[in-house]
Amino acid sequence: MNELFLESEESEYDEPPLKIQKTEYEEHDSRDLDSDSDLDSLNDSDFEDIVLQPLQQSQQNQATEQEFNISIQSIDEEKKEKLRQLIRLKQQRVSLHYLSIVSYIIHARHRNLLLSDKRVHKALKKLLPEQLMKQFKKYKKQPDDVKFIYILKYLIKWFKKNFKWDSNGLRVLGYLPKKYKSTADYLPNNAKAIGKVNDLLQVIKKFRHNRDTGAQIFTALLRSLGFEARLVFSLPVLDTKNQTKLQPKLNQEVVKVNKDNDLLYPYFWTEVVNPEDPSEVIVLETQCFFEETKQLIRLKRYKGDVKNSYTDAFYPIDSQLCHMSMHYVLAFTDNNMIIDVSSRYMKNIAYRWFNRLDLRTELGRAALLLQSLIRTMNATKHYNEQLNLELDNLRSIAMANNTIPETYSAMKKSPNFITPSTLRYNEIIIPGTVPIKKIKLNTSKEPVYFKNYILVGKSEQQWKFVGRSIKPDQIDSYIKLAKATPRTIYNKRVFNLNNETNPELNSIKLYSFAQTCPYIKLKVENGKLPKNKYGNIEIFRPNMVPDECVWLRLSNIESILSRTLAHYVPVVVGFKFKSGHAFPRKDGVIVLKKDEVPIKKLWLTGKIEEHKQLEEHKQIQLLKSWKSFLKMLKIQNRLNEQHGYL
Numbered sequence: 001m002n003e004l005f006l007e008s009e010e011s012e013y014d015e016p017p018l019k020i021q022k023t024e025y026e027e028h029d030s031r032d033l034d035s036d037s038d039l040d041s042l043n044d045s046d047f048e049d050i051v052l053q054p055l056q057q058s059q060q061n062q063a064t065e066q067e068f069n070i071s072i073q074s075i076d077e078e079k080k081e082k083l084r085q086l087i088r089l090k091q092q093r094v095s096l097h098y099l100s101i102v103s104y105i106i107h108a109r110h111r112n113l114l115l116s117d118k119r120v121h122k123a124l125k126k127l128l129p130e131q132l133m134k135q136f137k138k139y140k141k142q143p144d145d146v147k148f149i150y151i152l153k154y155l156i157k158w159f160k161k162n163f164k165w166d167s168n169g170l171r172v173l174g175y176l177p178k179k180y181k182s183t184a185d186y187l188p189n190n191a192k193a194i195g196k197v198n199d200l201l202q203v204i205k206k207f208r209h210n211r212d213t214g215a216q217i218f219t220a221l222l223r224s225l226g227f228e229a230r231l232v233f234s235l236p237v238l239d240t241k242n243q244t245k246l247q248p249k250l251n252q253e254v255v256k257v258n259k260d261n262d263l264l265y266p267y268f269w270t271e272v273v274n275p276e277d278p279s280e281v282i283v284l285e286t287q288c289f290f291e292e293t294k295q296l297i298r299l300k301r302y303k304g305d306v307k308n309s310y311t312d313a314f315y316p317i318d319s320q321l322c323h324m325s326m327h328y329v330l331a332f333t334d335n336n337m338i339i340d341v342s343s344r345y346m347k348n349i350a351y352r353w354f355n356r357l358d359l360r361t362e363l364g365r366a367a368l369l370l371q372s373l374i375r376t377m378n379a380t381k382h383y384n385e386q387l388n389l390e391l392d393n394l395r396s397i398a399m400a401n402n403t404i405p406e407t408y409s410a411m412k413k414s415p416n417f418i419t420p421s422t423l424r425y426n427e428i429i430i431p432g433t434v435p436i437k438k439i440k441l442n443t444s445k446e447p448v449y450f451k452n453y454i455l456v457g458k459s460e461q462q463w464k465f466v467g468r469s470i471k472p473d474q475i476d477s478y479i480k481l482a483k484a485t486p487r488t489i490y491n492k493r494v495f496n497l498n499n500e501t502n503p504e505l506n507s508i509k510l511y512s513f514a515q516t517c518p519y520i521k522l523k524v525e526n527g528k529l530p531k532n533k534y535g536n537i538e539i540f541r542p543n544m545v546p547d548e549c550v551w552l553r554l555s556n557i558e559s560i561l562s563r564t565l566a567h568y569v570p571v572v573v574g575f576k577f578k579s580g581h582a583f584p585r586k587d588g589v590i591v592l593k594k595d596e597v598p599i600k601k602l603w604l605t606g607k608i609e610e611h612k613q614l615e616e617h618k619q620i621q622l623l624k625s626w627k628s629f630l631k632m633l634k635i636q637n638r639l640n641e642q643h644g645y646l
Helices: 077-115 118-127 130-141 145-162 197-206 211-224 252-257 362-377 385-400 408-413 460-465 489-501 557-561 593-643
Strands: 002-007 048-053 067-074 229-235 268-273 280-284 296-300 328-332 338-340 427-429 437-441 444-450 454-456 468-470 480-483 507-510 516-518 549-552 569-578 581-592
Touching (some): 077 197, 077 328, 338 385, 460 468, 557 593
Antiparallel strands (some): 229 328, 268 280, 328 338, 480 507
16 A cells, blocks of 8 residues: 655645646546446556545644545556456457458358359259149249248258258357367367358258258259248357357267257248248248248238237247357348348347447447448349338338336346436437337336437537537537536646536537537638647647648657747647646647748758767767777776786
């Protein structure tokens, strides 16, 4: 424990705190932003507890009233290291989650491309029984919904009976433990690799592989008959919050016999659009489910409500026998278009369809990554009218198929809903929004809204950091007042004084994005560069450079120009906080456009001079080193002569 004794002087408080001379840029406070996890904002200063203790007065030497004692109790290094490990572990889990999304989508997209190959379709049609082909020809001559469903059921039974499992597929049930000898003890790798069409044709010839490949081949079989079939893939990514969920160790004897029969839900299955009714999609599963009601499920593709457009048959239920999870469900069409059909199989994912994703949360950032990948991979694809109707229906399902939390803590964590009491300091509900319903929360009834209708505000300084200004006519129309959270010593003194005299001065006005405009640049007046009272100019984005000016970001340019009579203003690009003070971070200078070339010449001359001085300094250091070396040689020689050493 370290103790620090401070004795204040009367002269320090001779004038009000508001008139105390400020350190440069101390008025720039960095206000804490809300984070969905405390681990994201931990730093070394958070590992210390500061305890104020009253000074014990002794009978012989009594302390004055201005004296106080500060005891700083530091958490030991072992606890610090443990917290750092937790931070690193969380970062690893989040990175693995993102990487898994990308990897699985690329894998499924490549496999789906193989399923649309004509050689694959030709090989599969040869395997179909004559009885089925007769029924199929009758259906083609006279299409009928009953005949279509009969063909699908026939194919399910035939495929389930004939396709055999001889290896394991995906088994992603948790994270690997910290210490393990080999991944083969946890993840089976006994399936023959399928990298190209010839590999898939060999599997079709033997008609045996793992259950994932079986679902994929069944999709290709439907495509070979001319049906609009999609390969559906539930990405087996892991939950970043459940760090205790570990991959179970394999029992090699059981693995030889059990080919994923313990996995109660599929990773791959098939959707086929009903050719007799394009507004209907039929969900088919041939590998995992034994109940016929789950093997063929008829859902509305569009023009439907939640009841007839959603199924929970594929959503895993946590149990001792099955640790599978579902996060994202994607459908791959025959032309390799990707469609996010998660809302057809999952509840409580309305946040993915909001007009604005909440990038402060992990869920929002992961949803942005998924949507970005889908848009990129579908860039050359054409969205027809039916597909647009389907996407609208998927959004409607997601917005309607949710469970409203009933406790305050659950509401606080919900990515979909918000109440007035769970709003963050910089959020308001858009005026005029109609609540979904009212619930009892913390002994009082509160209206519940979708988070889609949240308006986020920032202070004028925060908007300035992103290169925007408050519109002049909106200065007095702020959306909310927030309480200041000062970080510098000076601002804390002002804050405390305002609390005693006028608390309203501690409120900060917050503005929405709609109340801002591109940054209103400072102007050059009478040939003078604009600058603040500290002799600097704040530029956080390139669009903030004043007209008729140039931002020169050359190395050490401010130091070189300070030795000349050049007309320039240093540029502040940010601030760092240390020991209760704010220090500006500078990068380059701004100069008038007409002075750009002469000042660059001055800078180049200065750099040449610096280089010469550096070379001279090196030469002097070398000479000093040689001088010292020669002195040591002379001393050594004298000692040798005196003592008779050779």
